[in-house]
Amino acid sequence: MDKRSLVTIAEHSREKLMYLIEMASEFEKHPNRRLLQGKIAATLFFEPSTRTRLSFETAANRLGARVIGFADPKVTSGTKGEILKDTIMMVSNYADIIIMRHYLEGAAKYASEVTDVPILNAGDGANQHPSQTMLDLYTIYQTQGTLENLNIYLVGDLKYGRTVHSLLMAMRHFNPTFHFIAPDELAMPQIYKDYCDEHGIKYFEHQDFNADTIADADILYMTRVQKERFSDLMEYERVKDAYLLKRDMLVKARDNMKILHPLPRVNEIEYSIDDTKYAYYFQQAKNGVYARQALICDALGITLEDVRNDKTIID
């Protein structure tokens, strides 16, 4: 397997995560460069994901790369019966890096085994979404000045939400305390609680969601409670508003507390919160571009040193 591919964030050490955060901060200072001039990035989205694709394509374009690919699986040969391996082998002849999103779990890992072109996993089914985790880590670091010893509250769908699972695993290096706030139907699965136990991660579970429960939060990570996850729609109606973050719930919040959300938001966060100092989800999405610039460069063998000494910055 090509070492430069990124399939899961769990394969990165603490040092590597900090290194990528530093690299992302360089891109935040100067996002527009010609570092990747002459390179071609392919974005293969076998499953539509507009936000992730736009973020990756923006990242590649701001680095001077050209982008090829498809956004809609209906236009690919997959519908004609082409296997993934053939698609990857073909695109490997054209592109210097492949950014792929797939509806099947393990697709990115398999792709990384059939080609020498680095693969960036932009989400493989319910499995992994490492670039989301990277931008979450970057945002947490940016807002708190550290990743160490933070109180992180995960709210909403903790059962199916892969972003919260990946975040939990990536934070294992930094002595966090997690609080899981979810209805029974969407509680954090046992395997992740076992993971916390194995790695000495402290966690607490709550069903209440009010000003007191979240008073000690440094990070309040909201997720969408998705209607399609429920077999009983009455149950959905009952719990959907229980996890709505209201403005008056922030009265006891810490000064440094920031609200994150992987977006899209539906009704998890009251719109009136957007103009408070706690709201940070749009900056978080913006950070996605810097984090992905770092991941693309790292996959192509460009080092932090190269980025710092870069003479191709466009002001």
Added chain:
Amino acid sequence: MERKELQVAALKNGTVIDHIPSSKLFQVVSLLHLDRMEAPVTIGYNLKSGKMGNKAIVKVADKFFTDEELNKLAVITPQATLCVIRDYEVVEKKDVLLPDHLVGIVKCNNPKCICNNEPMATKFDVVDKLNRVVKCHYCNHEQKLDK
């Protein structure tokens, strides 16, 4: 004295795989590719066994399997025992041990795993040998063997 009858003829040189549950015999045949073997193979099926009630046995003449080949057996018949025979004598007895990695043997239970949707070999890491828990190399789902 009653004459003890051998259920399967003795082997001069080769490998005996004993204590295979009869229901697993054909999986053993296919796993070790016995159907494609040129050496003489004796297969006993539905034999009486004091320990197991009903068992199967395989004797392969002039063939000495590698540990890697034999350990694959642990996936389907962990209770199988192996004897290496030279000149009618048992020179070595072994148990089958579950290997650390399984390639192309186990099917992933996750229908959304890439390995169930692409012509490719499955890969598993054995994470708990005692409880026979394996983890898919691709989708990370864990499953128990025998299920």
